[in-house]
Amino acid sequence: QKEVEQDPGPLSVPEGAIVSLNCTYSNSAFQYFMWYRQYSRKGPELLMYTYSSGNKEDGRFTAQVDKSSKYISLFIRDSQPSDSATYLCAMSRGFGNEKLTFGTGTRLTIIP
């Protein structure tokens, strides 16, 4: 069993829709949870990070962490074609210096 499971998709939604991306994990030691966006042939770009359980909002993006269920989510409101990318969840036991464990990534396409 992988430490982090993420549906690879692909996921296609119409412009303006709400997108829900999810990851589950098995290691209860994970404390920090991150979402990265990766465009084709580019390096990942950090979108959001959260510590422990709870919600965090940044513009059109909302990250949720439920440690009791070992389940994290990223919601994108009012999705735009420019949001089309691969979204990777990542998590670590510590922040910054600890190694990151990534999900496989979900390929998202927003249809104009």
Next chain:
Amino acid sequence: GAVVSQHPSRVICKSGTSVKIECRSLDFQATTMFWYRQFPKQSLMLMATSNEGSKATYEQGVEKDKFLINHASLTLSTLTVTSAHPEDSSFYICSARPQAGGTSDTQYFGPGTRLTVL
């Protein structure tokens, strides 16, 4: 701010040759840099953690004699793939963590280097 560059962005080489990839933090100093490998439609897999002025720490299953890492300064780390073979073809990505008290306590990723070994 917090920009990480990689050079080259793409390299094609013959089997048996060695290839060096550079990772630079452009506007911050990084005591720690990480090297990842990503195969098509797969996740990023950490290869090694590189600390300035000390030996790199390699993940299980990664051959340290094949993937040589040098972190000679606070802004530069290099990965050398020695005697490359077709199975080494992959997307290599580095990330850098700013020094404590710097820009932010997170890892910033470079744009990646696409290596193709013929």
